[in-house]
Amino acid sequence: MTQDTIYALSSGGLPTGVAILRISGPAARVALETMSGRLPEPRMASLSRLRDPQTGDLLDAALCLWFPGPASFTGEDVVEIQCHGGRAVVAALLTALGRIPGYRPAEAGEFTRRAFDNDRLDLLEAEGLADLIHAETEAQRRQAVSQMGGALGAVYDGWRSRLIRMRAMIEADFDFADEDDVPGSVADGIWAEAERLRDEIDAHLARSRGAERLRSGVQVALLGRPNAGKSSLLNAIAQRDVAIVTEEAGTTRDVIEVHLDLDGYPLTLIDTAGIREAEGQVEREGIRRALARAADADLVLWLTDPDAQAGHARAAPEVSAPVWTVATKQDLPGAAPSGRGGEGDEPRFRLSALTGEGLADLISALGAFARDAVGSTSDPVATRDRHRRWIAVARESLTAAISGGRPLELRAEDLRTAADALGRIAGRVGVEDLLDVIFSEFCIGK
Ligand SMILES: Nc1nc2c(ncn2[C@@H]2O[C@H](COP(=O)(O)OP(=O)(O)OP(=O)(O)O)[C@@H](O)[C@H]2O)c(=O)[nH]1
Numbered sequence: 001m002t003q004d005t006i007y008a009l010s011s012g013g014l015p016t017g018v019a020i021l022r023i024s025g026p027a028a029r030v031a032l033e034t035m036s037g038r039l040p041e042p043r044m045a046s047l048s049r050l051r052d053p054q055t056g057d058l059l060d061a062a063l064c065l066w067f068p069g070p071a072s073f074t075g076e077d078v079v080e081i082q083c084h085g086g087r088a089v090v091a092a093l094l095t096a097l098g099r100i101p102g103y104r105p106a107e108a109g110e111f112t113r114r115a116f117d118n119d120r121l122d123l124l125e126a127e128g129l130a131d132l133i134h135a136e137t138e139a140q141r142r143q144a145v146s147q148m149g150g151a152l153g154a155v156y157d158g159w160r161s162r163l164i165r166m167r168a169m170i171e172a173d174f175d176f177a178d179e180d181d182v183p184g185s186v187a188d189g190i191w192a193e194a195e196r197l198r199d200e201i202d203a204h205l206a207r208s209r210g211a212e213r214l215r216s217g218v219q220v221a222l223l224g225r226p227n228a229g230k231s232s233l234l235n236a237i238a239q240r241d242v243a244i245v246t247e248e249a250g251t252t253r254d255v256i257e258v259h260l261d262l263d264g265y266p267l268t269l270i271d272t273a274g275i276r277e278a279e280g281q282v283e284r285e286g287i288r289r290a291l292a293r294a295a296d297a298d299l300v301l302w303l304t305d306p307d308a309q310a311g312h313a314r315a316a317p318e319v320s321a322p323v324w325t326v327a328t329k330q331d332l333p334g335a336a337p338s339g340r341g342g343e344g345d346e347p348r349f350r351l352s353a354l355t356g357e358g359l360a361d362l363i364s365a366l367g368a369f370a371r372d373a374v375g376s377t378s379d380p381v382a383t384r385d386r387h388r389r390w391i392a393v394a395r396e397s398l399t400a401a402i403s404g405g406r407p408l409e410l411r412a413e414d415l416r417t418a419a420d421a422l423g424r425i426a427g428r429v430g431v432e433d434l435l436d437v438i439f440s441e442f443c444i445g446k
């Protein structure tokens with residue numbers, strides 16, 4: 001099969017000090033041969049003058065690297081060019097590459113896709129790599145780098161080999177059983193082991209919500225009546241002017257998000273439209289979105305201003321997430337020293353976005369909440385819904401195998417189904433249909 005040779009700018013936005021162009025495919029070496037006239041030693045950086053192959057014009061002096069396959073990121077022949085990161089430099093080099101026969105620009109994630117196709121990494125490692133590139137906080141980085149290094153895959157491989165071993169022993173057991181009365185003790189041991197494995201799977205699943213929250217950020221929705229001070233609080237916590245604040249009730253309509261890094265834990269703070277019986281269509285849509293985000297949130301902050309505390313308030317909407325009542329605008333003379341019953345509940349926090357009073361308490365409580373919601377990050381845990389779905393399939397088959405009341409052959413077959421489901425997580429068993437979705441998460445050049 002002949003493959004195109006693909007190329008892309010693999011480093012970020014221009015201009016920059018140094019930009020990295022990456023080339024992968026059977027004709028990768030041609031780029032260096034035609035532009036610099038020579039191929040450097042494998043894996044040794046070499047400074048070369050790169051010329052336009054057609055005109056002979058000097059394009060740049062760049063550090064060039066040559067990685068003959070299969071010992072390369074993609075498993076194919078790879079060339080990396082570290083050039084000066086000016087827009088015109090990069091554009092000229094990309095144009096020159098595009099003229100080489102068999103070359104075309106890479107699609108998003110295509111380098112990693114080729115690495116997967118050539119068994120340089122499995123799906124879990126590829127996803128870990130995508131997460132690492134998107135990691136914004138320290139805890140996210142730790143989780144991603146561990147998954148990329150194969151820690152999560154090792155867990156599922158371990159489970160899988162235990163299942164395969166159990167099945168082999170059961171099959172040995174029912175071969176015996178025909179001959180004479182071999183006691184069921186071997187099988188008993190196997191089913192005890194199967195139950196232990198199921199307990200491990202349950203514990204793993206229980207922790208995976210936290211791991212997914214760590215990937216996507218703990219979602220905290222700010223909710224309240226119009227003018228409660230939601231956007232002001234968002235701006236105060238973010239320490240920048242993200243959302244428009246006015247004294248007009250109904251200022252915010254769109255959902256506005258801010259990503260925070262609280263001691264390494266990611267938290268997404270979501271500002272929403274104030275909740276009331278709205279007249280206008282736009283505001284009604286804003287309120288619908290506010291309630292939808294609150295329904296999905298991990299935590300809701302229900303803001304009440306002194307007006308509401310004085311008794312004109314409506315209660316926080318019913319949501320499944322915990323709700324913290326936050327009394328705002330405590331710098332105003334009307335602010336009550338304690339709740340006057342308007343909300344029913346004594347507020348959990350009292351603060352002023354204007355003076356900053358009480359803000360530190362709320363922020364540190366949010367940090368603690370995020371840490372708890374994420375849970376332990378020391379053991380590898382399923383980080384995506386895709387993983388959890390296959391683990392659930394494996395668990396179901398394992399349960400069917402354990403529950404008995406059926407011929408041993410069928411129970412052994414259940415163990416095989418469970419092992420296959422686990423194999424799909426790392427892409428060891430049929431995942432063709434998934435690949436486009438997974439690799440589209442990458443940026444071009446990765
Ligand atoms: N004194 C005082 N005024 C505040 C404080 N926080 C907000 N305000 C004022 O209250 C008004 C409404 O503030 P916003 O932050 O826009 O309120 P909101 O809840 O986002 O309002 P909507 O987007 O309309 O739902 C503005 O005039 C703010 O300046 C505060 O801590 N102290």
Ligand SMILES: [Mg+2]
Nearest residue numbers: 230231251252
């Ligand atoms: Mg607002």
